[in-house]
Amino acid sequence: xxxxxxxxxxxxxxxxxxxxFNKVFLKGQPVDEYLTAMEREIEITLERYxxxxxxxxxxxxxxxxxxxxxxxxxxxxxxxxNLPIHSGTEFTFEANPGDLSEEKFRILFDAGVNRLxxxxxxxxxxxxxxxxxxxxxxxxxxxxxxxxKTGFKNISLxxxxxxxxxxxxxxxxxxxxxxxxxxxxxxxxxxxxxxKTVFYNLMKKGQLPLPGEDIEASMYGTLMEEMEKHGYRxxxxxxxxxxxxxxxHNITYWNNDEYYxxxxxxxxxxxxxxxxxxxxxxKYMDHINRGVLPTMDENILTKEERxxxxxxxxxxxxxxxxxxxxxxxFAISPVELFQNELIDLQEKGLVLHDNDRIVLTxxxxxxxxxxxxxxxxxxx
Numbered sequence: 001x002x003x004x005x006x007x008x009x010x011x012x013x014x015x016x017x018x019x020x021f022n023k024v025f026l027k028g029q030p031v032d033e034y035l036t037a038m039e040r041e042i043e044i045t046l047e048r049y050x051x052x053x054x055x056x057x058x059x060x061x062x063x064x065x066x067x068x069x070x071x072x073x074x075x076x077x078x079x080x081x082n083l084p085i086h087s088g089t090e091f092t093f094e095a096n097p098g099d100l101s102e103e104k105f106r107i108l109f110d111a112g113v114n115r116l117x118x119x120x121x122x123x124x125x126x127x128x129x130x131x132x133x134x135x136x137x138x139x140x141x142x143x144x145x146x147x148x149k150t151g152f153k154n155i156s157l158x159x160x161x162x163x164x165x166x167x168x169x170x171x172x173x174x175x176x177x178x179x180x181x182x183x184x185x186x187x188x189x190x191x192x193x194x195x196k197t198v199f200y201n202l203m204k205k206g207q208l209p210l211p212g213e214d215i216e217a218s219m220y221g222t223l224m225e226e227m228e229k230h231g232y233r234x235x236x237x238x239x240x241x242x243x244x245x246x247x248x249h250n251i252t253y254w255n256n257d258e259y260y261x262x263x264x265x266x267x268x269x270x271x272x273x274x275x276x277x278x279x280x281x282x283k284y285m286d287h288i289n290r291g292v293l294p295t296m297d298e299n300i301l302t303k304e305e306r307x308x309x310x311x312x313x314x315x316x317x318x319x320x321x322x323x324x325x326x327x328x329x330f331a332i333s334p335v336e337l338f339q340n341e342l343i344d345l346q347e348k349g350l351v352l353h354d355n356d357r358i359v360l361t362x363x364x365x366x367x368x369x370x371x372x373x374x375x376x377x378x379x380x
Contacts, residue, residue: 002049002270004056004252005083007038008263009064009075010281013099016132024281026066034264034281035074037288041262042082044293049260049270053084056248056259058092065099072104076111090115090154090248098139105150115154115247116147117187123177124170127163132198137177144181154245156185161223162216163191164199164209171219175226184245188223189238190216217366224365237316237360237368256306256313264294272306274299303330304378307337312372315351320359334358341374 011026057079067075085091092115093108100108108116122128123137140157147155157178161171178186193199193208202208211219224234232240239250252259261268265279275298278284287294301309307330314321326334335342335353342358345351350364350371364371 001053002051002258002260003054004249004257004259005054005058006249006259006261006263006266006268007057007059007079008061008261008266009059009067010034010062010264010279011066012061012063013066014132014134026063030281030285031067031071032074033285035071035078037285038075038263039078039082040288040291041294042078044288044291045260045262045268046082048293051084053086054089056090056092056252057083057085058094058249060094063096063099064093065095065104069101069103069107073107073111076107076113080111085112092117092247092249094119095143096135097143098135100143100146102146102150105146105152109150109152114152115156116152117156117158117185118143120157120178121160122163122166122170123174124166127166127170130164131160141181144183154185155183156187156247157181157183159186159188159223160191161188161219162211166211166219168211168215168218168222172222172226175223179226179230184242185247186227186232186240187238187250188220188227188240190220220366233318235318237365251317254313254317256310272301274301306330307332307334308375308378310334311338311375315358315360315364315371316368318359320357323356323358338375338378341378345371345374 010024011029011031012024013026059075059079064075065072079085089112091113093113094117097118097120118140119133120140121131121133123140125136128136144155159174159178191199191210193203199208203210227234227240232242234240235246236250236254239247241247258269258271260270261275261277264277264281264284266277268275268277275295277294278287278296284294307326310326310329311321311334314326321334323334330337335358342351342353345364346353349361350367352359352361360368360371
């Protein structure tokens with residue numbers, strides 16, 4: 001049974017230089033019509049793929065908190081009216097520091113939102129400007145303080161390292177500053193240059209001074225060391241939390257469990273099929289208005305593909321792959337199925353097979369993409 005849903009709000013007041021998510025400038029957009037379409041998509045989706053309970057609701061974007069107070073309240077009402085929420089449901093909103101007024105915090109809190117994920121990226125104001133962010137470091141402090149004052153306890157900060165012109169010392173300073181906020185969860189990602197972004201165009205012109213692989217690796221090593229030192233457990237390659245505050249939504253993805261994807265450009269995984277919605281708002285809403293799901297493409301996974309995904313997604317978790325669970329799910333042991341690949345990875349010191357678990361070694365954490373790639377297309 002599906003226990004997680006992602007809802008996509010594509011509106012932004014400013015486009016970041018590295019972002020390749022489906023997004024549009026907020027001004028002049030049909031926000032209210034879009035919310036109506038999202039509600040109808042939820043209804044159609046649940047009619048076709050029903051569920052009794054959701055353990056995770058994640059509202060991302062875009063910038064969900066760029067909606068005005070009335071629109072934000074309506075979005076929360078749509079979610080509560082149409083989705084099966086229980087007392088233990090993790091209900092997350094992505095937020096941009098500085099976007100949230102006291103009234104917006106109160107709207108979210110009163111609607112049952114119990115987790116906030118702030119897109120901080122760095123505490124260096126010069127770097128924030130370079131990467132196209134509109135907030136400044138002081139906005140993060142104000143927003144986190146106001147969130148706590150409202151009653152939010154489960155707060156996560158997103159950080160990005162290996163930014164253009166960023167040094168290892170600067171990243172250490174960002175970590176040092178972030179720990180003073182005393183939040184319970186962090187996500188730390190290295191910058192990835194995606195096509196159709198400002199940074200991609202600059203890179204093609206040779207105008208993007210990136211730190212380089214060695215410094216990037218040092219930053220990741222520092223991230224892991226500092227998180228452990230400050231009491232945050234690494235439960236996935238890029239995610240760290242205080243005990244009990246691991247993100248249910250993140251874990252849904254890495255467990256290769258199914259989830260709904262609602263909204264323009266959203267992705268879903270239902271009944272063994274991965275689907276993506278149309279991204280352009282008009283195309284998305286036209287489909288909904290005709291009473292059909294706005295599916296742009298779908299990929300029906302073979303058993304072989306599902307087993308490959310189980311490996312490279314599951315190995316992202318610090319606890320790795322449980323061999324017995326894999327065998328129960330697919331009626332074959334991963335040790336038998338991927339025997340040659342696992343032997344090769346163990347010889348390289350990238351994975352460890354210990355009793356019932358297959359996990360990444362510390363070296364493997366740094367070379368995760370090499371590990372994951374080794375499982376793709378093996379049984380094609």
